[in-house]
Amino acid sequence: MKSPPPRAPASAAKLLSRPLTECVASVREGAALPSDLVSAAFDRADDIGAGGESLNVFLATDRDRATGHAQELTALIGRAEAPGNLAGVPVAVKDNIATLNMPTTCGSRILEGYVSPFEATVVRRLRANGAVIIGKTNMDEFAMGSSTENSAYGPTRNPVDIRRVPGGSSGGSAAAVAGGIVRLALGSETGGSVRQPASFCGIVGVKPTYGRVSRYGLVAFGSSLDQVGVLARTVEDAAIGLEVIAGCDQFDSTSADVPVPRYELEKNAGLKGLVIGKPREYFPEGLNPRIAQECERALEAYRELGAKVREVSLPNTAYSIPVYYIVAPAEASSNLARFDGVRYGLRVPSERGLTGMYEATRARGFGPEVTRRILLGTYVLSAGYYDAYYKKAQSVRALIAQDFRDVFASGVDVLFTPTTPTPAFELGAVKDPYEMYLSDIFTASANLAGVPAMSIPIGGARGLPVGGQIIAPHFAESVMFRAAFGLERALAGELLPGEKSA
Amino acid sequence: MSAAASADYEMVVGLEVHVQLKTRTKAFCGCSADFGAPPNTNVCPVCLALPGALPVLNQHAVELAVGAALALDCKVNATSVFARKNYFYPDLPKGYQISQYDRPLAEKGWLTIGELDDGTPVRVGITRVHMEEDAGKSVHDRYAGATAIDLNRAGVPLIEIVSEPDMRSAADAGAYLRLLKQILSYSGVSDVSMEAGSLRVDANVSARIRGTTELGTKTEVKNMNSFSAVERALDAEFARQVALLESGGTVTQQTMLWDGAKGETRPARSKEESHDYRYFPEPDLPPLVLDMEWVARVGRAIPELPDARRKRMIEDYEISAADAELLTASAGMSEYFEAVARASLDPKAALNWVMGEVSAAVNAAGVPIDEFPVRPADLAELLRMVREEVVSHTAAKRVFARMVETGKPAAQVAAEEGLQKVGDDAALVGWIDEVLLENPAEAARYRSGETKLQGVLVGLVMKKSKGRADPRKVNQLLPERARA
Numbered sequence: 001m002k003s004p005p006p007r008a009p010a011s012a013a014k015l016l017s018r019p020l021t022e023c024v025a026s027v028r029e030g031a032a033l034p035s036d037l038v039s040a041a042f043d044r045a046d047d048i049g050a051g052g053e054s055l056n057v058f059l060a061t062d063r064d065r066a067t068g069h070a071q072e073l074t075a076l077i078g079r080a081e082a083p084g085n086l087a088g089v090p091v092a093v094k095d096n097i098a099t100l101n102m103p104t105t106c107g108s109r110i111l112e113g114y115v116s117p118f119e120a121t122v123v124r125r126l127r128a129n130g131a132v133i134i135g136k137t138n139m140d141e142f143a144m145g146s147s148t149e150n151s152a153y154g155p156t157r158n159p160v161d162i163r164r165v166p167g168g169s170s171g172g173s174a175a176a177v178a179g180g181i182v183r184l185a186l187g188s189e190t191g192g193s194v195r196q197p198a199s200f201c202g203i204v205g206v207k208p209t210y211g212r213v214s215r216y217g218l219v220a221f222g223s224s225l226d227q228v229g230v231l232a233r234t235v236e237d238a239a240i241g242l243e244v245i246a247g248c249d250q251f252d253s254t255s256a257d258v259p260v261p262r263y264e265l266e267k268n269a270g271l272k273g274l275v276i277g278k279p280r281e282y283f284p285e286g287l288n289p290r291i292a293q294e295c296e297r298a299l300e301a302y303r304e305l306g307a308k309v310r311e312v313s314l315p316n317t318a319y320s321i322p323v324y325y326i327v328a329p330a331e332a333s334s335n336l337a338r339f340d341g342v343r344y345g346l347r348v349p350s351e352r353g354l355t356g357m358y359e360a361t362r363a364r365g366f367g368p369e370v371t372r373r374i375l376l377g378t379y380v381l382s383a384g385y386y387d388a389y390y391k392k393a394q395s396v397r398a399l400i401a402q403d404f405r406d407v408f409a410s411g412v413d414v415l416f417t418p419t420t421p422t423p424a425f426e427l428g429a430v431k432d433p434y435e436m437y438l439s440d441i442f443t444a445s446a447n448l449a450g451v452p453a454m455s456i457p458i459g460g461a462r463g464l465p466v467g468g469q470i471i472a473p474h475f476a477e478s479v480m481f482r483a484a485f486g487l488e489r490a491l492a493g494e495l496l497p498g499e500k501s502a
Numbered sequence: 503m504s505a506a507a508s509a510d511y512e513m514v515v516g517l518e519v520h521v522q523l524k525t526r527t528k529a530f531c532g533c534s535a536d537f538g539a540p541p542n543t544n545v546c547p548v549c550l551a552l553p554g555a556l557p558v559l560n561q562h563a564v565e566l567a568v569g570a571a572l573a574l575d576c577k578v579n580a581t582s583v584f585a586r587k588n589y590f591y592p593d594l595p596k597g598y599q600i601s602q603y604d605r606p607l608a609e610k611g612w613l614t615i616g617e618l619d620d621g622t623p624v625r626v627g628i629t630r631v632h633m634e635e636d637a638g639k640s641v642h643d644r645y646a647g648a649t650a651i652d653l654n655r656a657g658v659p660l661i662e663i664v665s666e667p668d669m670r671s672a673a674d675a676g677a678y679l680r681l682l683k684q685i686l687s688y689s690g691v692s693d694v695s696m697e698a699g700s701l702r703v704d705a706n707v708s709a710r711i712r713g714t715t716e717l718g719t720k721t722e723v724k725n726m727n728s729f730s731a732v733e734r735a736l737d738a739e740f741a742r743q744v745a746l747l748e749s750g751g752t753v754t755q756q757t758m759l760w761d762g763a764k765g766e767t768r769p770a771r772s773k774e775e776s777h778d779y780r781y782f783p784e785p786d787l788p789p790l791v792l793d794m795e796w797v798a799r800v801g802r803a804i805p806e807l808p809d810a811r812r813k814r815m816i817e818d819y820e821i822s823a824a825d826a827e828l829l830t831a832s833a834g835m836s837e838y839f840e841a842v843a844r845a846s847l848d849p850k851a852a853l854n855w856v857m858g859e860v861s862a863a864v865n866a867a868g869v870p871i872d873e874f875p876v877r878p879a880d881l882a883e884l885l886r887m888v889r890e891e892v893v894s895h896t897a898a899k900r901v902f903a904r905m906v907e908t909g910k911p912a913a914q915v916a917a918e919e920g921l922q923k924v925g926d927d928a929a930l931v932g933w934i935d936e937v938l939l940e941n942p943a944e945a946a947r948y949r950s951g952e953t954k955l956q957g958v959l960v961g962l963v964m965k966k967s968k969g970r971a972d973p974r975k976v977n978q979l980l981p982e983r984a985r986a
């Protein structure tokens with residue numbers, strides 16, 4: 001029998017709780033070994049029960065391979081070659097992002113055991129910058145869900161309160177960061193699946209502008225909405241992570257050829273003169289009072305640090321959930337057609353020939369939520385209904401995007417809203433699919449409009465984290481980070497020189 | 503069906519032609535688009551539709567598609583949109599085909615397929631030209647009880663050329679297809695080979711009472727693997743529809759398959775029937791926006807098309823319209839002719855040789871003209887040798903045959919085979935004497951004044967000399983040798 005792997009030195013474990021820049025500096029200076037950081041991450045995962053029945057954070061880990069990669073990095077650093085901005089940093093990757101030599105199952109039975117023969121551009125970029133991929137994180141099947149309860153491999157639990165969901169669909173990645181296993185994780189968004197779990201788990205989650213980050217290797221759900229995003233403990237960590245994965249990619253025709261700024265330079269930009277829009281549609285009567293209260297506190301902090309807060313309106317906000325639940329399933333019904341049992345993944349034989357095989361494979365391979373959305377998507381695209389649903393939804397989508405353009409054109413730099421309508425709920429508490437869909441009510445608009453948005457922790461409600469959302473114009477992630485850095489610092493009670501005290 | 507009844511009806515035909523573009527790589531990935539590679543060797547994550555793979559449009563395919571559209575006088579749209587055509591089939595790896603739907607690459611072109619007796623041109627409208635990708639291939643006969651899938655063709659770039667229902671007979675359809683094939687070949691956008699699957703035809707056919715303008719219910723006929731099959735299938739389907747209408751029945755809109763062996767069309771099985779394809783804009787590809795100046799440049803770069811070439815050749819080389827028509831049937835043949843005509847300065851001889859010996863030899867060899875071993879310059883040299891009487895016309899044909907076999911230049915072959923004209927009196931006298939000796943009866947009649955036998959005897963001398971004898975000199979020498 002194999003003896004248990006040695007535990008990482010205490011210093012490495014401590015380092016994992018420090019900012020990314022400190023981790024990387026220690027590695028570069030030789031004060032810490034990448035393999036120690038990797039061991040510390042696995043130790044932490046063991047300590048909090050991330051692998052087992054309890055938290056169920058990972059669908060796959062490969063300690064040997066990660067350790068091997070860490071040793072290669074050590075050799076690289078020994079030869080004084082540039083090890084990259086994430087040198088030695090353990091990173092967790094959502095299981096719908098293709099990784100070489102590790103499973104990529106999308107939390108679905110239909111891809112059980114599938115190992116991708118190619119790697120997503122974002123993962124290549126992480127590795128090229130010295131990150132060590134330690135595992136694939138649990139998720140709602142094909143990223144459809146808001147709680148990570150829809151995984152074919154069981155739900156993930158929220159490390160803050162294990163009776164509660166971590167949010168979804170990037171719940172595994174959010175739990176890996178919130179549980180202190182990694183400093184940085186990749187998630188993906190179609191309607192809020194990075195920001196919503198970030199909010200539920202009390203961490204930072206960023207969805208970049210559509211086109212800012214390559215989708216090559218991200219298993220498509222709603223192609224016109226999907227983006228890879230980052231989950232991190234701090235705004236600065238998230239900024240560093242996004243900078244590594246962002247940028248044009250010749251393998252993704254929808255990726256944009258727009259220069260990538262150094263987001264972490266916004267750290268000391270301050271908030272003076274920034275105009276924060278407060279959209280009234282995001283603060284409805286009946287908003288959860290604790291969330292309303294934390295948001296007001298954040299807006300007050302903005303005012304005190306020299307930003308202006310202006311009430312604005314995004315009149316088509318109410319349509320974002322209905323429009324989202326037409327566009328996303330429509331695209332999903334087509335994107336998921338390739339899972340047919342012919343070339344890879346699950347195949348369920350049938351007596352009834354080819355059609356029988358298709359039906360049996362897909363019936364057994366897809367869970368109820370995926371089936372529901374495929375049916376919905378097929379319906380809204382079918383002859384006779386296309387104009388009434390899909391086409392109509394696309395025109396309303398254009399109006400929603402126009403709302404954002406108008407409000408930003410009016411002199412507003414960023415918008416501030418709650419990320420979610422409630423804090424994390426208990427496992428099994430939300431049973432009605434439509435009620436579940438409302439978890440994304442404040443996040444889906446940004447995906448429909450393609451604008452960047454992020455969630456940062458702004459406080460707590462009865463011990464549960466509350467997230468605030470910052471939304472910026474297309475490709476204006478820098479100003480979004482500037483607003484996030486300022487708020488993060490203000491809420492921590494720290495000030496830049498010249499910022500007046502509260 | 504009575505002949506009279508049939509004459510009361512008119513055939514209405516529109517054609518949908520799929521053409522493979524001549525690109526090195528596939529439409530949306532870097533895999534080779536070559537025909538005939540071992541199964542599943544030209545594949546990658548994109549054309550296998552592995553989870554996470556995304557398409558990237560091949561710019562060369564766009565250029566060829568635009569070239570084809572312009573060659574067919576279509577208006578190229580500054581913005582066209584790729585769409586997904588969704589259906590399940592094992593050789594369709596993504597579960598959808600990337601095509602263009604409501605915003606195609608190009609629209610509103612036409613082809614002139616002939617003229618009426620009064621000189622009015624007969625035009626067939628081209629509704630649209632759009633880009634799409636091919637599917638893979640199902641192989642049913644390789645493994646017992648199982649179907650194999652070869653995805654080498656999956657993602658190969660195609661254009662679909664959709665005509666208006668402007669054709670009124672199978673012959674019209676044949677003329678349209680031959681001209682279309684000619685134009686696509688001339689413009690260099692496709693190999694247009696039905697055998698290699700780079701050109702495929704589906705036909706929409708309906709019958710209506712002659713003189714009416716309303717369209718009848720149409721059927722779609724598939725599975726035709728040659729132009730003559732298209733013509734036969736159209737006639738058969740038209741006859742079927744007329745018989746149905748005559749007997750008081752109605753035509754149902756459906757897909758028919760052509761059974762060449764039985765010479766009839768039959769309804770396709772239900773799974774080959776039309777689907778609800780649930781088209782919607784392909785979200786993985788941005789709209790195709792073309793710089794119209796670039797489009798104009800592509801248009802200027804299209805090689806001369808058959809019509810223009812026919813007109814120019816009639817003028818440049820003073821050949822007949824019929825000859826020009828025959829020569830331009832293939833781009834390669836007309837280019838070959840022009841090269842020989844220019845190099846030999848003898849268009850008339852070039853025409854005779856290219857239409858005669860060259861096309862016969864090319865057909866016999868079964869190779870495309872650009873792989874024919876006798877290069878135009880070499881043939882021009884042979885023509886010069888004939889004109890300067892270095893070789894006789896008869897010998898020249900033997901020289902040519904050896905050139906086809908060996909690929910050697912004309913002069914070398916003539917020298918090696920001893921086929922240069924022999925004007926040397928001693929040799930000629932020897933051959934003449936032998937002929938007179940071997941044909942005593944004819945020689946006697948000739949001597950007795952039957953001068954029309956001169957030709958026969960000269961011919962025999964030419965034959966004996968294997969064409970090398972100079973016939974002019976033989977004619978001079980014959981009378982005196984006969985008297986000797």
Ligand SMILES: [Zn+2]
Nearest residue numbers: 531533546549
């Ligand atoms: Zn390929």
